[in-house]
Amino acid sequence: MKVGIPRGLLFYRFYALWKTFLEELGADIVISPPTNKLIIQRGLTYGVEEICFPVKVFLGHTHYLKEKVDLLFIPRMVSFCKGEYNCPKILGLPDVVRSLFQIPQGKIIDDEINMRDKGILGWRQGYINIGRHFTSNDKKILSALQKAEKAHQDYQKKLKEGFFPDNLIDHRPVLQPQKEKVLLLGHTYLINDSHINMGILQKIHTMGYSIITTDMVDERKIRSALQTIPKPSFWTISNEVMGSALYYIQERQPDLKGFIHLVSFECGPDSLVGELIERWLKRERRSIPYLRLEIDEHTGEAGLVTRLEAFVDMMKWRVEALESNLSSSRPS
Amino acid sequence: MKATFPHLAHLNVVLEVLYPALGVEIVPPPPITKKTIEIGVKLAPQNACFPMKVTLGNFIEGIEKGADTIFMAGGVGPCRFGYYGQIQRIIIEDLGYDVNFVLIDSPRYGWKKFFSSLKTMTGGKFSLLQVQRAVSLAWKVLRFVEDLEKTSRSLRWRVKNATQLDALIEKYLVQMKKIEAVHQFEKIRDDAFQEIDALEKLKKPEPLKVGIVGEVYIAQEFRVNFNVEKLLGDLGVFVDNSVSTAEYVLNFLPFTRSWEKEEAWKLAKPYLKRFVGGEGIDTVGSTVRYAQQGYDGVIHLYPFTCMPEAVAKGVVTQVVKEYDIPLLHLAIDEHAGEAGLVTRIEAFIDVLEMRRQQKQKKEFYKIESR
Numbered sequence: 001m002k003v004g005i006p007r008g009l010l011f012y013r014f015y016a017l018w019k020t021f022l023e024e025l026g027a028d029i030v031i032s033p034p035t036n037k038l039i040i041q042r043g044l045t046y047g048v049e050e051i052c053f054p055v056k057v058f059l060g061h062t063h064y065l066k067e068k069v070d071l072l073f074i075p076r077m078v079s080f081c082k083g084e085y086n087c088p089k090i091l092g093l094p095d096v097v098r099s100l101f102q103i104p105q106g107k108i109i110d111d112e113i114n115m116r117d118k119g120i121l122g123w124r125q126g127y128i129n130i131g132r133h134f135t136s137n138d139k140k141i142l143s144a145l146q147k148a149e150k151a152h153q154d155y156q157k158k159l160k161e162g163f164f165p166d167n168l169i170d171h172r173p174v175l176q177p178q179k180e181k182v183l184l185l186g187h188t189y190l191i192n193d194s195h196i197n198m199g200i201l202q203k204i205h206t207m208g209y210s211i212i213t214t215d216m217v218d219e220r221k222i223r224s225a226l227q228t229i230p231k232p233s234f235w236t237i238s239n240e241v242m243g244s245a246l247y248y249i250q251e252r253q254p255d256l257k258g259f260i261h262l263v264s265f266e267c268g269p270d271s272l273v274g275e276l277i278e279r280w281l282k283r284e285r286r287s288i289p290y291l292r293l294e295i296d297e298h299t300g301e302a303g304l305v306t307r308l309e310a311f312v313d314m315m316k317w318r319v320e321a322l323e324s325n326l327s328s329s330r331p332s
Numbered sequence: 333m334k335a336t337f338p339h340l341a342h343l344n345v346v347l348e349v350l351y352p353a354l355g356v357e358i359v360p361p362p363p364i365t366k367k368t369i370e371i372g373v374k375l376a377p378q379n380a381c382f383p384m385k386v387t388l389g390n391f392i393e394g395i396e397k398g399a400d401t402i403f404m405a406g407g408v409g410p411c412r413f414g415y416y417g418q419i420q421r422i423i424i425e426d427l428g429y430d431v432n433f434v435l436i437d438s439p440r441y442g443w444k445k446f447f448s449s450l451k452t453m454t455g456g457k458f459s460l461l462q463v464q465r466a467v468s469l470a471w472k473v474l475r476f477v478e479d480l481e482k483t484s485r486s487l488r489w490r491v492k493n494a495t496q497l498d499a500l501i502e503k504y505l506v507q508m509k510k511i512e513a514v515h516q517f518e519k520i521r522d523d524a525f526q527e528i529d530a531l532e533k534l535k536k537p538e539p540l541k542v543g544i545v546g547e548v549y550i551a552q553e554f555r556v557n558f559n560v561e562k563l564l565g566d567l568g569v570f571v572d573n574s575v576s577t578a579e580y581v582l583n584f585l586p587f588t589r590s591w592e593k594e595e596a597w598k599l600a601k602p603y604l605k606r607f608v609g610g611e612g613i614d615t616v617g618s619t620v621r622y623a624q625q626g627y628d629g630v631i632h633l634y635p636f637t638c639m640p641e642a643v644a645k646g647v648v649t650q651v652v653k654e655y656d657i658p659l660l661h662l663a664i665d666e667h668a669g670e671a672g673l674v675t676r677i678e679a680f681i682d683v684l685e686m687r688r689q690q691k692q693k694k695e696f697y698k699i700e701s702r
Binding site for chain 1: 377378379380381406408409410411412414415416418419421422423426437440441603604605606607608609610612636637638639640641642643644645646647648649650663
């Protein structure tokens with residue numbers, strides 16, 4: 001049976017898990033190609049105007065796959081952390097796909113994976129429900145899940161070591177580490193889709209900075225950093241973004257020169273969480289510059305480059321100003 | 333303690349009954365105006381949804397009027413509403429105002445915090461019985477206010493003098509603010525409905541029927557949505573609004589959802605399988621219900637970039653196709669202009685009128701050819 005996985009949204013996070021799990025169950029996997037102009041065009045044509053850009057891209061990938069496969073794999077990732085949610089758009093994603101493309105009920109694997117109340121039991125139950133599309137043998141499903149979780153751990157370990165999904169999925173060359181670092185905040189589907197972010201990873205790297213992303217920060221450090229604010233948000237990914245930002249605000253690493261926050265224009269969670277990060281940065285460490293880069297289908301590459309270059313200049317000025325004690329800003 | 337709170341349609345009437353009964357001094361924020369919106373837009377994050385900006389404007393205006401405490405509700409997500417309070421508190425702190433931000437959040441985030449906020453919000457020193465009495469009175473007022481709004485919506489197309497209707501409703505809302513006990517409430521309620529019944533009405537042919545669905549704030553807050561209901565009523569349309577504050581409150585408590593809400597959720601299931609936060613699923617379900625009840629059209633009101641409503645907007649396309657019911661999406665934010673909105677609504681009503689005539693023509697010929 002041919003199963004299609006659209007290359008968008010949570011794909012970059014669960015690539016290893018989903019791939020191993022489905023392959024263990026005997027499915028033939030088709031992954032849509034890296035985002036290109038045509039896919040984006042399709043997504044824009046069929047998508048709802050107000051939905052955020054990554055979802056539109058996801059719709060484009062789904063459109064690419066829908067005639068080529070027997071089953072579309074769009075699990076409803078309600079929550080993958082206890083007590084938290086994902087963004088409503090991810091919660092309703094299978095339904096949106098079904099309505100917009102008129103896909104019949106049975107052609108989408110849209111079983112709910114919900115760890116919000118039940119924790120790991122909800123996770124396991126979700127995958128068992130998915131597995132039942134392929135086999136009625138629960139034991140086989142559980143052993144497949146175990147293997148998949150193992151693969152997921154390895155994948156995450158690689159990400160922690162500083163590899164990007166790009167290197168692991170498409171085997172692109174690894175970026176060499178540099179002396180100075182920049183913290184690149186944002187959702188994994190924005191940072192790792194080099195077409196929609198216009199190769200920001202490469203660009204920052206050629207400007208002479210190596211990149212830290214949320215994926216590279218230890219989960220426990222994120223959680224303990226989150227304790228310092230009155231109430232963490234209820235979106236897992238945004239919490240991770242906020243937690244890594246807070247962690248690096250407290251950590252005061254001297255080689256970390258700036259924060260770049262990559263957001264898509266209509267991202268709901270990031271509109272609030274981004275504000276919080278910005279304000280916290282202003283309160284606690286004014287000496288670190290912060291850049292908020294908004295991306296949507298109208299973003300031009302030239303504009304992005306200009307803003308990045310200006311930001312790099314600013315980071316350098318801050319350093320010079322601090323070194324010569326001519327502080328143009330109030331150092332914390 | 334002088335407390336202020338956000339506006340939501342006529343919720344201020346209810347709160348102005350509730351808090352004096354609990355012995356809490358309140359400073360109602362001034363009515364929402366262009367200035368409120370300007371303040372909110374200036375201070376709030378640029379991409380935050382519109383209700384957050386307007387409520388922030390309310391708080392600032394309330395503080396300037398002399399409030400030193402803010403009452404706000406929190407939530408557990410996944411809609412952004414649950415996080416408004418946190419961000420607003422930080423913004424107000426950064427502005428340097430010295431106010432006590434009382435945020436009632438779900439007990440999920442700690443029972444102790446929950447009870448301490450609840451205690452502040454109910455005046456602290458009062459006995460459970462008194463609190464219960466005040467809340468039940470306020471609840472009655474809320475129901476009454478919503479009934480009044482409902483009557484106004486459904487009558488507007490056929491009363492002879494619509495300004496008279498507005499004046500009546502305004503009069504009773506003002507009277508309602510001053511009540512202290514249940515017997516006063518009942519008298520005012522009976523008077524109000526009697527007087528509205530006595531209004532002169534015109535005999536008109538069957539009107540066009542339009543249902544309103546959408547996000548709880550924008551679909552109700554008439555000062556923000558350019559009073560869509562009134563506009564429709566003046567165009568001679570019978571209006572029903574599926575959104576209600578009372579329902580919204582009930583939704584938070586366990587096992588109190590009304591059967592209408594349950595029904596809407598059931599109707600939405602084939603299209604949207606689960607709750608996606610906010611009113612996403614209600615929007616879909618209510619659209620299906622309006623279609624089944626033979627409404628001529630549906631208007632979907634929501635703040636621009638609202639996440640649950642964006643999902644609903646995607647899903648509802650299927651409903652529109654299956655039931656062949658016209659649906660007008662109206663996204664409201666600080667950039668929405670009244671003239672553009674009015675033009676769109678007028679055009680929408682024209683479309684509905686034309687569809688009705690065509691339908692009648694078809695039926696007429698069917699009978700002729702028999």
